[in-house]
Amino acid sequence: MTSRTNTKYTEIQDVQGRPLLLDFWVSPFCMRVKIALNEKGLQYEARPKDLFGGKSELLLNSNPIYKKVPVFLHDGKPLCESTIIVSCIDETRSSPPLPPPCSYGRAQALFWAYYIDKKVFDACGNIWRCKGEVPLEAKNEFIEILKQLEEALGDKDYINDDTFRFVDIIAISLTSWFFSVEKIDELTVADHCPNFPSWMKRCLQRECVAKVVPEPEKVYELVLMFRKIQGID
Structure with a gap:
């Protein structure tokens, strides 16, 4: 990540004080994001999405390419793809570090x-x-x-x-x-x-x-x- 990206994701709190995760309980990719947030001790709101009854406008607008969860929203800015989201979460708080030190x-x-x-x-x-x-x-x-x-x-x-x-x-x-x-x-x-x-x-x-x-x-x-x-x- 560049320093510009680091600045952008220094804090991942929305106006309500918590980031928003568009979630589906059985998705292992959503689970990754929640585990990373929990490991870092960060507060968030997991908003369940009904993937069987039709995808919501929020999901489709937030992830127009793949149209799937997870989507991690901070201040209206969406992040998609779980591995990328976990990497960005790691940059928000130094402890505990998720990647190896070297x-x-x-x-x-x-x-x-x-x-x-x-x-x-x-x-x-x-x-x-x-x-x-x-x-x-x-x-x-x-x-x-x-x-x-x-x-x-x-x-x-x-x-x-x-x-x-x-x-x-x-x-x-x-x-x-x-x-x-x-x-x-x-x-x-x-x-x-x-x-x-x-x-x-x-x-x-x-x-x-x-x-x-x-x-x-x-x-x-x-x-x-x-x-x-x-x-x-």
């Missing part, structure tokens, strides 16, 4: 954030959207992606290092969908990535995460509804 660590964090964005949710969707038996390729793709993340985790407490940071925020919200994948594909993440569940549990025990990430069973109920609406079941 330039190499920050570059690695961005690499894994982009990897997660490109791979994980789509791999989940390729399974839960399947009609009938899940193709072996879809199952293997999901497992291989998680194995890559587990390799990055190694024996550390968190993905970048031993501190809960940027990549953990980007990744942990997506794990709320893993239960649905396991139910539909009859697989168990722990069987393929034995260290991953410990990292998930460690993250979910943090207050900033626990108050945001829904019960996996609730996500599964919504997945079943999606499948019914789309004629999969």
Whole structure:
């Protein structure tokens, strides 16, 4: 971020004293933003959007390109795309810092954030959207992606290092969908990535995460509804 951008986002308070997040409770991308705000101790208003009953004018005007949540509004200025929003939130308050302290660590964090964005949710969707038996390729793709993340985790407490940071925020919200994948594909993440569940549990025990990430069973109920609406079941 340039100094000009830093100045622009020095404070993220609207005229009511809180920024506004256009939210959908089950969206892992919205969860990321809320986790980052909670970790920073920043107050905000999460305004739920009904994505099934038609998208609101506020959402369409705030994100005319993709027309989806999350959108983070400060003083009428919208920010879109969750990874970008989390990065900007980090600039509003120095403590606790979300990226690693060194330039190499920050570059690695961005690499894994982009990897997660490109791979994980789509791999989940390729399974839960399947009609009938899940193709072996879809199952293997999901497992291989998680194995890559587990390799990055190694024996550390968190993905970048031993501190809960940027990549953990980007990744942990997506794990709320893993239960649905396991139910539909009859697989168990722990069987393929034995260290991953410990990292998930460690993250979910943090207050900033626990108050945001829904019960996996609730996500599964919504997945079943999606499948019914789309004629999969």
